[in-house]
Amino acid sequence: MENNGEPPAIIEFDDMILPPFPPLLEDAKKRFQEMRNLECRKDDVILATYPKSGTHWVWEIVCMLLKNKAEYSKETKEFLFLEAVPDISIVDNVSSPRPLNTHAPYRWLPKQHIENGGKIIHVLRNPKDVVVSLYHHFDNAKEFGEVPYFKTFCENMYNGSGQVMGGWFAYEKEFEQAEANDTCSAIFTVQYESLKKNTIQEINRLARYLDVDVNDEVVTEIADKCSFKKLKEANATLKDHSNVSKLHPKAEQFALKVYRKGEIGDWKNHFTVAMNEQFDSKFQEEMKDSKIRVQYE
Ligand code: A3P
Numbered sequence: 001m002e003n004n005g006e007p008p009a010i011i012e013f014d015d016m017i018l019p020p021f022p023p024l025l026e027d028a029k030k031r032f033q034e035m036r037n038l039e040c041r042k043d044d045v046i047l048a049t050y051p052k053s054g055t056h057w058v059w060e061i062v063c064m065l066l067k068n069k070a071e072y073s074k075e076t077k078e079f080l081f082l083e084a085v086p087d088i089s090i091v092d093n094v095s096s097p098r099p100l101n102t103h104a105p106y107r108w109l110p111k112q113h114i115e116n117g118g119k120i121i122h123v124l125r126n127p128k129d130v131v132v133s134l135y136h137h138f139d140n141a142k143e144f145g146e147v148p149y150f151k152t153f154c155e156n157m158y159n160g161s162g163q164v165m166g167g168w169f170a171y172e173k174e175f176e177q178a179e180a181n182d183t184c185s186a187i188f189t190v191q192y193e194s195l196k197k198n199t200i201q202e203i204n205r206l207a208r209y210l211d212v213d214v215n216d217e218v219v220t221e222i223a224d225k226c227s228f229k230k231l232k233e234a235n236a237t238l239k240d241h242s243n244v245s246k247l248h249p250k251a252e253q254f255a256l257k258v259y260r261k262g263e264i265g266d267w268k269n270h271f272t273v274a275m276n277e278q279f280d281s282k283f284q285e286e287m288k289d290s291k292i293r294v295q296y297e
Contacts, residue, residue: 016166021084032108034088040113046120047101050171051164052133053125054192056258061203061226062099065212070221072234077101079243086246103165106178117186122175125192126294127168128267131157140257150270158282169286176290193264193295199223228262235259265297
């Protein structure tokens with residue numbers, strides 16, 4: 001899908017701007033319905049995140065915990081990326097427990113999984129770092145369309161147009177409401193910043209949630225192997241990216257760039273004082289009824 005001067009395809013569905021994955025380009029509604037109606041197993045684990053919240057990182061930790069072994073999976077998380085796999089029935093052939101993952105908002109998560117009280121791991125990252133990470137992600141893909149200056153990019157992201165997956169505010173508020181009201185679901189939230197600051201403690205919390213009896217030595221090894229530097233290296237050297245290539249001819253190039261900086265607070269290198277004030281007031285307005293407390297540093 002080279003960009004021959006044509007504007008990039010924009011896929012809009014159910015108040016979301018979607019990435020140009022083949023199944024979404026073909027029929028986004030169909031794929032979202034397939035996800036919603038996915039036949040689930042009781043021990044499935046769904047990793048549900050807003051893009052750029054640390055999905056790859058947590059996916060790798062979850063895979064290691066499910067194996068009770070600090071061993072990288074050869075696959076990348078994309079092989080169980082529900083909105084992007086070429087055919088959703090692919091997941092039927094994967095042995096249990098399946099670490100499924102998606103950026104779809106809560107209302108589109110598999111209904112049966114929610115009714116089963118299945119495990120849902122949600123990663124929350126501060127939205128200033130999310131928008132910086134997303135900006136660089138798009139900037140890596142600028143051959144598909146012009147990326148505006150960071151200031152305009154942010155304003156678009158927070159004030160209306162260009163709301164990837166419906167926007168951070170809507171996505172996180174919907175999750176918060178589901179956690180409060182949905183009696184069936186068993187949502188576990190991990191904050192990117194807590195995982196970064198207290199890695200061992202947070203991995204232990206994840207293990208308890210997953211009912212994995214893991215010893216301290218394995219937890220320490222998982223933390224080490226999933227550190228930014230080591231995971232970045234493993235991604236470049238050990239992973240089979242063939243599933244990623246199926247998502248998009250250029251997807252592998254982005255997959256290698258997912259591991260960009262991996263820090264808390266890179267937003268300070270991108271936001272001016274004025275932009276920060278504007279963002280804070282937008283956050284207050286949007287999240288006035290929310291109990292979500294994000295960590296900016
Ligand atoms: P940055 O762009 O700020 O570096 P996702 O996997 O949801 O696309 O999120 C990608 C973000 O998670 C990127 O953020 C990436 O660097 C960061 N990330 C990936 N692995 C990480 C790790 N082991 N530790 C900390 N951050 C990590």
